[in-house]
Amino acid sequence: MNKRVTVAASPETYQAIADRLNVSWTKGSPEARKGARIARRLIWMCRQANWTPETTVASPQEVSKFFDANKPATFGVTVGTYGVYRSEILSVLRADPVRKGRYILQMKGIYRDVHDRTVRSGVPQEFRWRCSPLLWYLHDHDVAPSDINTDTLTAYYQFCCNIEQLGEERARRRAQDAGKYISLMSEHGDFAEFGFLPVEIALPNRSIKYDVPKGISDALVTEFDKRVVPWARGEVSNQGETWGEYIARLDTAETSAPTSDKKRAWKASEKYQGQMAQGEQISRGPAQGFLPESRRWKLATVKSRRDLSATCAKVMYEAGKFHIETIEELTDPEIVEAIAKGLHARRPKKNPESSYTSGILTFVTTMAKDFVQCPPDDLEKIKKIKEKYGKKHEGIAPKNKETLRKFTDARIQALIDMPDRVTADVNKEVVRRREAYRQEHGVLPLPVDVFNQSLIKQVMLALSAHIMLSRAPRRSDLAGLRLEWIRWREGHATVEIPPTFVKSRKKQDPPLIIPLDPRASKLLDQYLKSLRAKMLHADDARNPFLFPSPPHTGKQRIGGFYVGLPDRLVDEVHERVGVRINPHLWRHLIGWIWLKEDPDKLPAVQKLLGHKSIETTIKYYADIDESVVLTKWLEFLDGKKT
Numbered sequence: 001m002n003k004r005v006t007v008a009a010s011p012e013t014y015q016a017i018a019d020r021l022n023v024s025w026t027k028g029s030p031e032a033r034k035g036a037r038i039a040r041r042l043i044w045m046c047r048q049a050n051w052t053p054e055t056t057v058a059s060p061q062e063v064s065k066f067f068d069a070n071k072p073a074t075f076g077v078t079v080g081t082y083g084v085y086r087s088e089i090l091s092v093l094r095a096d097p098v099r100k101g102r103y104i105l106q107m108k109g110i111y112r113d114v115h116d117r118t119v120r121s122g123v124p125q126e127f128r129w130r131c132s133p134l135l136w137y138l139h140d141h142d143v144a145p146s147d148i149n150t151d152t153l154t155a156y157y158q159f160c161c162n163i164e165q166l167g168e169e170r171a172r173r174r175a176q177d178a179g180k181y182i183s184l185m186s187e188h189g190d191f192a193e194f195g196f197l198p199v200e201i202a203l204p205n206r207s208i209k210y211d212v213p214k215g216i217s218d219a220l221v222t223e224f225d226k227r228v229v230p231w232a233r234g235e236v237s238n239q240g241e242t243w244g245e246y247i248a249r250l251d252t253a254e255t256s257a258p259t260s261d262k263k264r265a266w267k268a269s270e271k272y273q274g275q276m277a278q279g280e281q282i283s284r285g286p287a288q289g290f291l292p293e294s295r296r297w298k299l300a301t302v303k304s305r306r307d308l309s310a311t312c313a314k315v316m317y318e319a320g321k322f323h324i325e326t327i328e329e330l331t332d333p334e335i336v337e338a339i340a341k342g343l344h345a346r347r348p349k350k351n352p353e354s355s356y357t358s359g360i361l362t363f364v365t366t367m368a369k370d371f372v373q374c375p376p377d378d379l380e381k382i383k384k385i386k387e388k389y390g391k392k393h394e395g396i397a398p399k400n401k402e403t404l405r406k407f408t409d410a411r412i413q414a415l416i417d418m419p420d421r422v423t424a425d426v427n428k429e430v431v432r433r434r435e436a437y438r439q440e441h442g443v444l445p446l447p448v449d450v451f452n453q454s455l456i457k458q459v460m461l462a463l464s465a466h467i468m469l470s471r472a473p474r475r476s477d478l479a480g481l482r483l484e485w486i487r488w489r490e491g492h493a494t495v496e497i498p499p500t501f502v503k504s505r506k507k508q509d510p511p512l513i514i515p516l517d518p519r520a521s522k523l524l525d526q527y528l529k530s531l532r533a534k535m536l537h538a539d540d541a542r543n544p545f546l547f548p549s550p551p552h553t554g555k556q557r558i559g560g561f562y563v564g565l566p567d568r569l570v571d572e573v574h575e576r577v578g579v580r581i582n583p584h585l586w587r588h589l590i591g592w593i594w595l596k597e598d599p600d601k602l603p604a605v606q607k608l609l610g611h612k613s614i615e616t617t618i619k620y621y622a623d624i625d626e627s628v629v630l631t632k633w634l635e636f637l638d639g640k641k642t
Contacts, residue, residue, distance in 0.1 A: 015053040064167040074578030121190040146195035210314035217313035219325040232297040315342040331368035333381035340389035361390035419465035466520035475566040475583040481546040
């Protein structure tokens with residue numbers, strides 16, 4: 001099939017391209033059959049991506065993103081079929097390759113000499129493999145080696161995106177490699193005669209969301225660290241007082257009930273200060289200015305809210321060049337409203353119901369009420385601003401609900417089977433490695449001897465999948481499971497997470513119980529007896545975690561746990577099941593699976609997920625439960641049709 005016939009000369013919709021593919025060749029010819037097949041696949045892709053083919057303009061970049069974001073398992077096809085779908089669809093969208101039929105050995109001039117010198121000079125192979133596209137670009141655009149600068153590489157990046165129509169990530173890597181290659185040649189003696197100079201690549205920063213000067217949030221963040229963090233951690237009052245100074249101020253203010261000399265001396269003692277600083281002081285009432293123990297922020301919360309304060313400073317400066325420098329300015333109702341409007345205007349088109357604005361306004365409200373202790377009128381104004389701009393959806397976010405609905409019966413089964421499939425793959429690899437060793441050395445090694453850290457990570461993956469299917473603890477609880485929490489009874493393992501480590505539980509509450517079935521218990525036993533020790537650093541024999549920190553780029557956190565395990569687990573779900581989820585969504589997923597089987601299981605789901613009240617469960621699953629009921633109704637109707 002002639003690609004030139006099928007490539008759009010101007011922006012076209014997917015439907016227009018599909019229609020043209022269906023009429024471009026003589027009916028019944030091989031080209032016509034191929035064109036019709038690609039047309040069907042174009043429409044199939046649009047349906048899967050929720051694009052309207054009649055109105056969506058075709059874009060190779062968006063097609064590449066679609067295929068990169070999904071896996072063959074998403075659509076129940078093989079890896080080979082998935083690759084064919086991708087290549088055939090892109091073949092009718094992309095123009096002919098810019099350098100079609102050209103090879104580096106056909107080039108003449110200075111950059112051919114640069115290439116030949118690269119091959120002879122012992123430059124790392126990855127540069128030799130990747131230098132050709134850059135050298136062709138420099139050759140075609142007549143750029144001298146000494147004239148290559150940041151603008152040159154930025155233009156090269158745009159060329160890769162817009163002319164060669166590479167995916168954004170691939171174009172970014174190519175431009176970054178180009179910068180490394182030019183800088184390497186500037187320092188390498190073999191290339192001195194060409195006059196290369198060191199160069200940096202300045203690509204668009206995907207993490208930058210706001211067009212503001214660098215460091216615009218530094219003053220507010222410094223204020224946050226200096227004043228708010230000690231208060232939030234319970235070290236000082238909102239006025240920077242110690243507990244003793246804080247109590248003394250309250251005593252001074254309480255003139256209606258004079259304190260006896262004996263009581264005053266008792267309250268001044270160190271023992272009193274240490275004892276009463278712990279927990280709530282019920283006899284005095286709720287603390288106003290000194291956070292009680294139950295409300296103090298965890299380190300993760302401190303980090304998150306520091307980032308939110310920086311965001312507020314950026315949004316406000318972008319909105320009107322107002323530089324927020326103090327917490328008092330941050331909680332001024334007029335400034336809060338400006339921030340809320342700025343965030344509202346920036347709502348993502350793909351997720352307009354995002355709760356990000358609500359989270360920021362909740363943080364600002366907390367600061368206004370508990371730290372600054374704004375007047376009631378100001379608090380009421382902030383409350384109304386939050387109600388207008390920070391409406392938070394009840395329960396599961398709409399985007400996550402759509403993700404859950406992708407779990408068909410077949411995908412649910414694939415998820416349930418996943419830990420056993422991972423284990424089976426590990427066992428096959430163990431057999432292969434043992435046999436390979438026997439053929440080379442004449443001796444069959446023990447299974448444990450062929451396990452390296454990469455294979456042990458797969459075992460960790462299978463164990464974590466078993467645990468998540470059993471109870472779905474939160475991601476920090478999964479990654480941070482401790483050996484001391486494991487209980488064994490008649491060969492069955494149970495993990496008991498203490499209440500102080502579980503969200504919304506207090507010391508007097510029961511632990512979170514995660515029972516493991518016989519198969520998972522056996523795998524856990526084998527891992528603990530022979531594999532876990534091989535993951536430990538030589539100086540980390542006393543590591544307390546079930547999943548110790550593995551080596552990462554040559555480093556290993558002594559005494560740490562495998563922080564990235566939950567993310568690796570959901571990557572495996574994407575690979576094997578075909579749906580991309582986040583670690584926390586797994587909790588909702590197991591509730592969804594059970595409700596899909598039986599809509600009357602809400603009370604059981606409450607217990608499974610550890611919700612303290614059925615109202616919480618209903619809030620999260622009410623509308624999902626409705627969709628399950630409707631599906632059951634359609635099944636009932638179908639069974640009654642004649």
